[in-house]
Amino acid sequence: MYNLNLLKNHKVTINVPSYLGICWTGSFNLSPEVEEKVIGMATEQETEGGNKQLGLSIRVERHETCEVLLYAPYWIINKTGLPLQLRASLTDVVYEAQSEEPLLFCFRKQRKPCVRLRAYHSSWSSAFSMDAFGTSGLVICKDRERKRKYRILLKSDLSEVCPQTTKIVTLLPNLIISNESKRPLRFMEENEKADLWIDLLPSQTMAFWPETERMFLLVKYRDSKVVSQHFPVTSTHETVLRMDKGGALCVKVTGGGNRPFSVVFSTYTTGDAPVRVDNLCEDLFLKVHQQHLGQVALLSPYQSMLYTWDDPCKERSLLWNVYNKKCKDYIAEIWKDGYGQERVSFHMVKKQQSTPQMPTVTSKLSASFKRFSTVPSTSGQGSSSSEDSESDEQQKPQLTKKTRKDKVIVYWVSYLEGPQRVLMFTQDERIAYKARLRIDAEKSYLELFFSAKGLGLSLSNKINGCLHELAYFSLRDSAPIWEVSVAHRWKPLTLELAAWIEDRWKQDLKKAQMKELVHVDFEKMHMTKPFYGELRRRWVPAVWVQYRKSVNYSCLHLKIHLLQLENQLHTAVFPIVIHPKHVPKSLLRKCGGRPCLELSILKKYQNSQSEDVYKSIKLLVQEFIIQVDKSFILQLYNLYSPWICEVKPSVRIRSDISALHLPLSTWTKTTNESKVYIEHIHLSPITFQISFLTNGSTLPANHFYGKSYKDDLFLYFFESLTPTHMEIKGLNLRTTYFERKGIIDSRQSHWAEVLTHYTSQLIPQLHVMMFGLDILSNPYSLVTDFTDGLGDLFYEPSFYQIESAEEYSEGLSIGAQILMGHVRGTTGNSSSLITTGITDSSVIMHLDDDLKKKRKLCLQPNSELPNVLLAFSRTFEVGIALGMSGIIIKQQIVLD
Numbered sequence: 001m002y003n004l005n006l007l008k009n010h011k012v013t014i015n016v017p018s019y020l021g022i023c024w025t026g027s028f029n030l031s032p033e034v035e036e037k038v039i040g041m042a043t044e045q046e047t048e049g050g051n052k053q054l055g056l057s058i059r060v061e062r063h064e065t066c067e068v069l070l071y072a073p074y075w076i077i078n079k080t081g082l083p084l085q086l087r088a089s090l091t092d093v094v095y096e097a098q099s100e101e102p103l104l105f106c107f108r109k110q111r112k113p114c115v116r117l118r119a120y121h122s123s124w125s126s127a128f129s130m131d132a133f134g135t136s137g138l139v140i141c142k143d144r145e146r147k148r149k150y151r152i153l154l155k156s157d158l159s160e161v162c163p164q165t166t167k168i169v170t171l172l173p174n175l176i177i178s179n180e181s182k183r184p185l186r187f188m189e190e191n192e193k194a195d196l197w198i199d200l201l202p203s204q205t206m207a208f209w210p211e212t213e214r215m216f217l218l219v220k221y222r223d224s225k226v227v228s229q230h231f232p233v234t235s236t237h238e239t240v241l242r243m244d245k246g247g248a249l250c251v252k253v254t255g256g257g258n259r260p261f262s263v264v265f266s267t268y269t270t271g272d273a274p275v276r277v278d279n280l281c282e283d284l285f286l287k288v289h290q291q292h293l294g295q296v297a298l299l300s301p302y303q304s305m306l307y308t309w310d311d312p313c314k315e316r317s318l319l320w321n322v323y324n325k326k327c328k329d330y331i332a333e334i335w336k337d338g339y340g341q342e343r344v345s346f347h348m349v350k351k352q353q354s355t356p357q358m359p360t361v362t363s364k365l366s367a368s369f370k371r372f373s374t375v376p377s378t379s380g381q382g383s384s385s386s387e388d389s390e391s392d393e394q395q396k397p398q399l400t401k402k403t404r405k406d407k408v409i410v411y412w413v414s415y416l417e418g419p420q421r422v423l424m425f426t427q428d429e430r431i432a433y434k435a436r437l438r439i440d441a442e443k444s445y446l447e448l449f450f451s452a453k454g455l456g457l458s459l460s461n462k463i464n465g466c467l468h469e470l471a472y473f474s475l476r477d478s479a480p481i482w483e484v485s486v487a488h489r490w491k492p493l494t495l496e497l498a499a500w501i502e503d504r505w506k507q508d509l510k511k512a513q514m515k516e517l518v519h520v521d522f523e524k525m526h527m528t529k530p531f532y533g534e535l536r537r538r539w540v541p542a543v544w545v546q547y548r549k550s551v552n553y554s555c556l557h558l559k560i561h562l563l564q565l566e567n568q569l570h571t572a573v574f575p576i577v578i579h580p581k582h583v584p585k586s587l588l589r590k591c592g593g594r595p596c597l598e599l600s601i602l603k604k605y606q607n608s609q610s611e612d613v614y615k616s617i618k619l620l621v622q623e624f625i626i627q628v629d630k631s632f633i634l635q636l637y638n639l640y641s642p643w644i645c646e647v648k649p650s651v652r653i654r655s656d657i658s659a660l661h662l663p664l665s666t667w668t669k670t671t672n673e674s675k676v677y678i679e680h681i682h683l684s685p686i687t688f689q690i691s692f693l694t695n696g697s698t699l700p701a702n703h704f705y706g707k708s709y710k711d712d713l714f715l716y717f718f719e720s721l722t723p724t725h726m727e728i729k730g731l732n733l734r735t736t737y738f739e740r741k742g743i744i745d746s747r748q749s750h751w752a753e754v755l756t757h758y759t760s761q762l763i764p765q766l767h768v769m770m771f772g773l774d775i776l777s778n779p780y781s782l783v784t785d786f787t788d789g790l791g792d793l794f795y796e797p798s799f800y801q802i803e804s805a806e807e808y809s810e811g812l813s814i815g816a817q818i819l820m821g822h823v824r825g826t827t828g829n830s831s832s833l834i835t836t837g838i839t840d841s842s843v844i845m846h847l848d849d850d851l852k853k854k855r856k857l858c859l860q861p862n863s864e865l866p867n868v869l870l871a872f873s874r875t876f877e878v879g880i881a882l883g884m885s886g887i888i889i890k891q892q893i894v895l896d
Contacts, residue, residue, distance in 0.1 A: 006066055007032055014039065014070065020101065022047065024054050030068070038106055039070075051085065051096040055106025059165060069254075073167045074130055075159070077660055080152055081495065082119045082205050089127045097171075099614065102660055114774070117141060119150040129774040130169050132767040134759075136258040138174060139778020150210045151175070152262050154776065156618040160655040160709050164716040168659060170261045173207035175233060178668040180266045181249065183221055190216040190230045200265070208263075219249065221263065231312040233263050238744075240273050248272075248308070254749075256666070257760045262668040271419025273306040275334045277317065280426040281410065285323035288332070291315050298323060303830060320425070322410070334421055336679040337439035337615070338414045345407040347559040351454035411837040415439050415732045416677070419611060419744075431739070442550040451541040453477050458568075461639045469568040470635050471577070478540040478593045484527055485534040503614040505537065554603050558790025559595040567632045573693055574627035581623040581689065590683050596622045611675045612742070618680075622685040630694045630718065637714060647708045674745040683738040686758055690731040690770075705772065731769055735761040 004010060009031045016024040026041040029035075031610045041054040059069045078097040086095045086105065089112045097103040107113055114127040133156050141150040151174040159166035179185050179200040186197040189210050199222065200206065216230040219241065226244035231237075231251060238252045248268040255261040274885065277287050279299040288307060289296040295310045309316055319329035322344050330342055411432035413424045426432050440842050455475040482498040483490040501520060504512035513519045519529035526655035527533050540561045548555040563580040580596035587594070598620040604613040738757045743750070767773040 004030075006030075006062075012068075014056070016041065016043075019054055020052050022052060027057065028058060030060070031327070033245075034058075038108060051094050053093060053095050054104055056104065057106050067457060069165065071162065071165045072106060073166060074103075074105040075166060076103040076105050077168065077170045078103070079170060079172045079662075079664065080119070080150075081173070082150065084152075085113055085118050087124075088112075089116065092167060100660060101730070117152065119143070119152070121145065122150060128154070128776050129158050130154070130167060130775045132156060132775040133163075133167055133762070134763045135767060135775050136760075137778070139171075143428045148209065150209055155258065158713065159300075159651040160714070161649055163709065163712050168656060168661070171837075172262050173209065173664075175208045175210065176205060176255075176260050176262045176664055176668055177208045178205040178262065178264045178665060179203065180264055180670075182267060184223075185219055185249075185265055186222050187217055187219045190214055190218055205663070205668055207664060217263065219251070222243075229310070230608050233261055238272075239312045241312075242269060242308065252670075257756055259756075260667055266672065268499075273420065274309055274316075275332075275423050276304060276417075276420045277320075278304045278308050278422060279422040280424060280428070280431060282427055284408070284410065284427065285426075286320060286425055287323045288318060290322045290329075291317035291319055303794060316424075320412075320423075332412070332414070334414055334423055334425055336414070337416070338437050339412065339439065341409050341411045341432075343407060343409050345405055387760045413439070416606065416613065417510050419675070419677075421742075442553055444548040444550045444555075446547075446549040447546040448545075450543070450545040454542045459636075459639070460856075461635070468700060470639065471632075472566040472568055474564050474566070475542040476564060477542040478538075478561055481538040483536050483538065485536075486531075490536065492588075501535075511607075540595070552605050554605070556599070556601045558599040560597040561593065561595050563596050567629075569632060571631060571634065571694060571695075573629045574632075574691065577628050577754070578624060578626050579630065581625055594622060595620075596624075611677050612747075614676065614678045614681070616680050617678060619687060620684045621783070624688070625689045625691075627691040629692070633718070640710070644708055652709060671746045671748055673748060675744050676747050676750060677744045678740065678750065679741075681740050683754065685737045686733075686734045686735045686762070688731075690728065692728040692731075692770075694727065716784065733762055733765050733769075755895065 009029050012030050013025070013027045019311060022043050022045045024041045024043050026039045028037055028039050036059050038055065039056045039058060041056060043052075043054075047053075056070060056072055059071065063070070073801060076086065076095075076097055077102060084095070085743045086097060086103065087093060089105055091108070095103055099444050105115075110811045112127075113131060114129050116124040116127055117139050118124050119141045119145060125139050125141050128137065128139060134154045136153060139152045139154050141152065143150065153172040153174045155170045155172065157170070159168055162409065163241060177187065177200060179202055182202055184202060185200045187200060188195070188197045189208075191212050191214075194211070197205075197220075198208075210233075215234045217233050218227050218229045218230055221243065224244045228241040228243060228249065229757040231239055231241065231253075233253055236254055236256060240251070241249045241251055243249050250268050250272050252264045252266065276289055277286075277297075277299060279301060281301050283301060285301070286299045288299070290310050292314055293310050297305060297307060299305055307318070308360050318332040318334055320332050320586055321327070321329040325344070408427055409429075411426050411429060413432055413435040415424075415438045416421055422813075424432075424435055428434075452475070454477055455472040457470055457474070458472040460469045462468075480492045480498075480502050482501050484493060485491075492498070496519065500514060500518075501512070505522060510523050511519070511521050513529075517530060518527070518895070520527050525535045527535050540559075542561050544559040544561075546555075546557040562580060563578070564576060567575055569603060583594050598618075600616065600618045601614065601615040604615055604890060606613060629712040710745045735758050738754055745753075747832070764775050767775055
């Protein structure tokens with residue numbers, strides 16, 4: 001054991017025996033003032049022209065003991081397979097990364113924290129930052145000699161062992177090709193100037209660097225000359241490609257965002273084809289084709305065909321019609337179950353015509369089918385039966401005496417048969433009716449309802465033997481609204497009269513009267529005086545759940561009216577931490593409140609297949625306001641910290657080291673879980689208004705290593721990032737909605753896609769607008785409302801509600817098409833301290849240390865009445881309005 005007098009200066013020498021095959025030596029002075037310092041490491045061996053460098057830093061923490069941490073701020077891992085060079089901005093020192101050994105990088109003092117990258121002898125890329133952890137971006141290196149662009153995906157993550165100090169930066173190829181089929185393949189980029197095929201053996205994974213901007217690939221078997229259709233590699237899809245001898249090859253493209261695009265070739269299996277078309281018509285030839293393409297596939301009577309897309313790069317919409325007809329084609333919605341009928345006309349030659357009689361069925365079946373048939377599409381490519389007949393009559397071609405015009409009804413049904421989607425056409429209504437039974441709605445044999453007026457949960461902590469409440473979580477109902485029918489229109493009652501009726505209602509009275517002025521009959525729900533009119537009471541419970549179960553279907557519908565989290569500390573600056581934003585007044589007057597969270601799920605069970613089938617998943621989340629001060633978060637952390645499981649640093653560092661040796665095939669692996677088929681999923685946009693206040697509370701002194709990675713991440717967030725902003729008010733974070741149709745994948749892949757969709761939008765916004773960091777392709781640096789110009793991807797959830805799950809038509813998705821490009825300028829609530837958003841992320845707001853907490857209540861006067869008063873404010877007459885004018889809305893400013 002050695003003793004040092006820390007009040008004096010000490011020279012410490014550091015030796016690194018082997019890094020990049022070279023021995024390095026450096027030193028630093030340990031003085032009482034030093035806290036963080038960069039160490040200059042040098043070597044006496046050959047460094048290949050100075051391109052081998054080592055950058056290290058030290059950090060000194062003085063608590064009970066003096067701890068010195070030696071670390072590299074950045075671990076840069078090269079997974080591209082290319083020789084890369086890296087240099088910091090405004091310097092000429094070049095670092096080389098030619099292997100998978102991590103490059104230990106450190107910025108010198110007083111340097112801009114940005115770097116540049118190049119591959120081979122390409123030009124240096126634009127300067128970019130590596131500080132925004134949890135994000136990714138594309139670095140482009142232009143090589144004029146080879147006439148190509150190297151697109152390198154950069155991922156920045158925090159180290160597991162010490163997230164406060166070290167970031168792990170991984171450089172990946174933007175495009176990875178993998179062959180999971182049993183035959184060797186050859187693929188090539190669609191390029192008119194070159195004809196270079198690249199061999200790809202079974203179970204082989206390799207990086208691919210395109211030379212053109214088209215991003216289309218071609219593939220073939222190595223021993224064949226038949227080339228597949230081109231397909232895109234920069235958009236996610238799953239396609240069946242036609243190969244030689246009637247065979248097929250599946251290609252699945254995943255990734256994008258924070259992952260590289262992975263192109264995986266696999267052997268065709270049952271159910272991979274987009275649709276199987278069955279023509280069960282007796283004497284009709286049908287044609288099917290992809291929209292906007294002239295190539296058609298012809299089906300003879302009683303013929304089946306596995307159909308795949310003729311051009312995977314074009315719009316994937318299937319059209320059908322009777323062969324040799326000139327009218328508009330019909331759209332086949334093969335991504336979901338459905339049925340319908342079309343009345344078509346065609347011309348026949350007499351001598352060639354056979355006289356098959358239409359099957360006779362009962363009028364009951366015919367009326368039933370017509371009543372439940374769907375309305376044909378009215379888009380440019382679709383038409384209804386009436387329009388079809390009219391268009392045929394308008395054409396009136398010159399007919400000879402040997403032809404005649406016939407009209408028949410073609411029934412179609414789209415359903416799942418095992419894992420395979422089937423589109424069936426028939427002229428026999430009995431066959432169509434039998435097929436329709438697979439997808440028909442059913443009567444439920446079990447129906448459960450649950451509702452609760454309210455629910456509360458209190459969180460307390462025992463301090464010095466006494467319980468102290470920290471937080472209160474509650475689900476609350478709406479205020480009751482009484483209305484009377486006047487001239488066939490519902491009119492809300494005044495606040496006094498509604499309160500009086502509500503009080504009598506709660507007393508379970510059958511009738512009530514206020515002298516001779518007002519008479520109410522609660523049994524018949526009528527008002528008899530001062531005039532006769534029907535009464536109704538609108539009230540929404542805090543929680544409402546409906547569950548239905550039939551033989552093949554189950555349905556869940558959940559509504560939560562109001563969710564709220566309150567800060568119960570006496571020193572709280574924001575008494576309400578989380579609550580939904582108030583519904584706009586116009587909407588509240590029209591149809592009452594909206595649930596802050598609404599979920600609708602419709603699931604189908606099929607004994608013939610193992611996959612789960614979700615016909616509809618819809619989630620609607622209203623905008624939430626989050627107002628939190630640092631002391632509240634720290635109190636919750638102190639309550640939670642005793643339950644954190646301790647993980648030794650030696651165990652945590654293994655996770656960082658294992659990231660160095662992950663092969664490229666890790667990014668293309670698929671899980672062996674059972675598949676989940678989702679016909680339609682729609683998740684609403686997520687919108688937050690965040691206010692955060694650093695009110696002087698500090699964490700107790702801690703060491704470099706906490707109990708776990710989550711513990712260290714918490715410390716890093718509050719001790720390293722939040723000091724950059726003493727106060728943040730009204731920070732708007734918005735995402736686009738998530739919608740998919742007709743997708744089949746594992747449950748884990750579905751969840752990962754949803755999570756990536758939202759986190760890839762929220763995390764960059766936090767880095768830019770809250771922490772003031774630079775990110776690759778920063779779309780938030782110059783504008784505060786980044787939805788401008790992207791309004792078709794955003795909408796206000798408060799304007800829509802989910803229909804019942806059995807009516808899984810286009811209810812919510814219509815709202816997604818409404819252009820709501822800007823955040824609505826509605827007023828805040830009575831407890832809100834939200835002001836305008838931060839217009840420049842580089843602005844740091846400072847408060848004086850002696851400013852009292854209660855003084856912060858005057859940051860912005862409240863601009864709105866509470867919800868209950870707002871609901872009745874429209875009914876105030878002159879007398880009530882005069883009374884309301886005496887209510888003091890603005891809170892009194894209190895100074896210590």
